[in-house]
Amino acid sequence: MTAALLHPRLEADTHAIGETSDMWLRWMDDQRFPWVIVVPKQHGVTEWYELPIESQHALLDMANRCGLYLKGLTGADKINIGALGNLVPQLHIHVIARRQDDACWPGPVWGQGEPQPYPTGQLPPWLPGLRERLSQRCA
Known part of the structure; x- marks a missing residue:
């Protein structure tokens, strides 16, 4: 199969975590x-x-590892994993750490409220730990 380009909406709404030869992590x-x-x-x-x-x-292994690591890093009550693709047809898997006190609990996150982007230059607090765990697993 031919290598893909990242869909423009994914490019606009997400930031790079890293990549393997087969997948992007954002x-x-x-x-x-x-x-x-x-x-x-x-x-x-x-x-x-x-x-x-x-x-x-x-892909399943990566989604599972991201879920496991996110749960440990964030203390999430639940990990939601989904592949909807209704707005962005390119296959992509969402791995979302949910808490009972989050803005959308217990409903889905899609189409609920307004996204709250991080200030320019600020990274999610869980990101360094996720990168470290993923790199240890890949080594």
């Missing part, structure tokens, strides 16, 4: 939620089942 610019986006680097893929089986497993 964080959603919304202070209300610790939120990671995992995007396979394969052109034209809109559904998980369209990926080769090895890529499906790698």
